[in-house]
Amino acid sequence: MQFKGRTVLAFIILAMFASSILTLTIVNPMSWSFKEKAAGSAVAAGPSSTSTTLTNKDLSKISKTYQLIENQFLSQVDHDKLVxxxxxxxxxxxxxxxxxxxxxxxxAQFDDSISSSFEGIGAEVSLDDGKVVIVTPIKGSPAEKAGIQSHDMILSVNGEKLDGLTLNQAVMKIRGPKGTQAKLEIVRQGSGDPVQVIVVRDEIDVETVYAEMLPGDIGKIEIRQFSSNTATSFEKELKALESKGMKGLIIDVRNDPGGLLNVVVDIVNPFVASGKAIVQVENRNGQRELTKSTGTGKDYPVTVLVNKGSASASEILAGAFQEAVGSKIVGETSYGKGTVQVTFLKEMGDGSNIKMTVYKWLTPNGNWIHKKGVVPDIAVEQPAYFKAAPLTKKVTLKTDTASDDVKNLQLMLAGLGFTADRSDGYFSEKTAQAVKNFQSVNGLPVTGEVDTVTANKLEKAILAEIRDPKNDLQLKAAAEALQSQINK
Known part of the structure; x- marks a missing residue:
């Protein structure tokens, strides 16, 4: 499976940047050419040609159902809605x-989703048992700045419940023009009480590559998503780091929802020895096609940072470096998305579209990470306060009460250095004293109670701690692992 010339225009997409759902999508399935594994075996480059068609009886049954609804149902229904x-x-x-x-x-929204910029909250979402769930917030997006995290469940948007909606319908409620508010009611894993998070929609930053030199001549390149210009930017930043005497490289794809497959191949290719597989794709008959490297490899070590928000293209990159390069993967087990979708816009003929799972992708060694993720070689959890949920602000928190809000309050206080005597969600006298200490330091009325003003100040302070590189235990571990390889 080689991406040359016009085949790149097939837009093989692993995650729609403004999208409704995390997905590896092939817009033009005919650009794939699976060879027969054995004489006489079936070739499935798309929907199976041997599938049974609808019989006259089937069509009559469907037609009769439509007629019954149209003529007998209590209320009139829209034709297009039924179809x-x-x-x-x-x-x-x-x-x-x-x-x-x-x-x-x-x-039409899907077409907008594969462009390099869009307006919205900046988060990938999926549908899990009928619930809209955050896959990952895009780095630097309004969603990330508001404290949205991977696996947060969205219950409603601006008071409108999302239950019973298709994923695309839910996304159309979440997205919106720059400057407008999306009031999200969310539930975080391990927290039973819904909280409201207000996200101000914005134009999502299209810059995808950020590079810096860390102490010890260790280069770090962060990839926020894989868009059409990402490989070019990556190559430019990599050459700049190499010219400065870089001895090792960290590639950070945490909370990267994915992007274009050909871009992943272009980025990984120089690091993999010629002829070795970068990724595999398998059809319904078990036939596989390999994308093989034309690169030469690098003479310095590489580590890759992943977390539970690293998905699709990010997982292909991590899997390729882990298996084809021998790099250490550091962080948390990634999201786990290993299927491939094909879009059928032309076939529908009226501007509608079907995006259907047709293939699955595999790592260079043929491992399928779907629903399992890429497992890190060095597992590192971030500090506990990284997972603190926003406070609901429904009531003022005070002594002798217990709730998930208090539990998250205690996580935040501990992360800011105002540790109470407990972290189980009971508001003790020592928790109140910790609140007083925080209020005193931040110029707030010293009440020992958490009203909306104190809650907002706490959340702002803890987000600053989360964004401070000195608290990034995963990055520290990646740098240490790289330094040990450099010193060998």
């Missing part, structure tokens, strides 16, 4: 969250 519902019903029967139908408006 779209029938299509959605068939796709939902596949029990695959990545196979979706898009009506004309949603299909």
């Amino acid at each position: 779209n519902g029938a299509i959605n019903g068939m796709l939902e029967a596949l029990d695959d969250p990545y196979t979706v139908y898009m009506d004309q408006d949603e299909a």
Whole structure:
């Protein structure tokens, strides 16, 4: 599987940047050419040609159902709504969250999603058992700045419940023009109480590559998403670091939701010896195609940083470095997205679109990481306060009460150096004293109670701590692992 010339225009996408769902999508499935494994074996470069078609009886049954609804149902229903519902019903029967139908408006939104910029909150979402769940906030986005985290569940947007909506319908409620507010009601893993988070929509930063030189001549390149210009930017920054005498490289793809597959191949290719596999793709018949490197490898070690928000393209990069280069992967087990979707816009013929799971991708050694993720060689958790949920601010928190809010309060206080005597969610006298100490340092009324003003100040302070590189235990571990290789 080589990406040359016009085949790159197939736009093989692992995550739609403004998207409704994390996905590896092939817009033009005919650009894939699977060779027969044995004489007479079937070739499936798309939907199987041997699939049974709908019989006259099937069509009559569907038509009769439509007529009954149209003529007998208590209320009049919209024709297009019924037809779209029938299509959605068939796709939902596949029990695959990545196979979706898009009506004309949603299909147009999908086209916008693969552009290099968009307006919204800046987060990838998926549908899990009917619930809208954050895959990862894009770094630097309004969602990240508001404290949204991977695996947060969104219950409502601006008071509108998301239950029962398709993923695309939910996303159209989440997205919106720059400057408008999205009031999200979320539930965080390990926290039973919903909280409201206000995110001001913005134009999402299209800059995808950030580089710096760390102590010890260790280069660090952060990739925030894999867009059309990312490989070029990566090459430029890599050459700049190499010219400064870089002895080792950290590639940071934490909270990177993915992007273009050909871009991942371009980035990884120089690090992998010629002829070795970078990634594999397998069809429904078990036939595989390999993308092989034309590179020469590098003479310095590389480590890759991943977390649970590293998905799709990020996982392909991590898997390639782990298996084809022998690099150490540091951090947390990644998201785990290993299937490939094909879009069928032309086939629908009316501006609507179906995005259907058709292939799966595998690591260079043929491992399928779907729902498992890339497991790090060096597992490192961030400090506990990195996972603190925003406070609900529904009531003033005070002594002799217990709640998830108090538990998150105690996490924040500990992270800021105002440790109480406990962290179980009970507001003790020592918790109150810790609050007083925080209030005193920050010029707030010293009450020992947490009202909205104190809560907002706490959240702002803890976000600053989370963003401070000195508290990044995963980055420290990656640098230490790299330094030990350099010193060998």
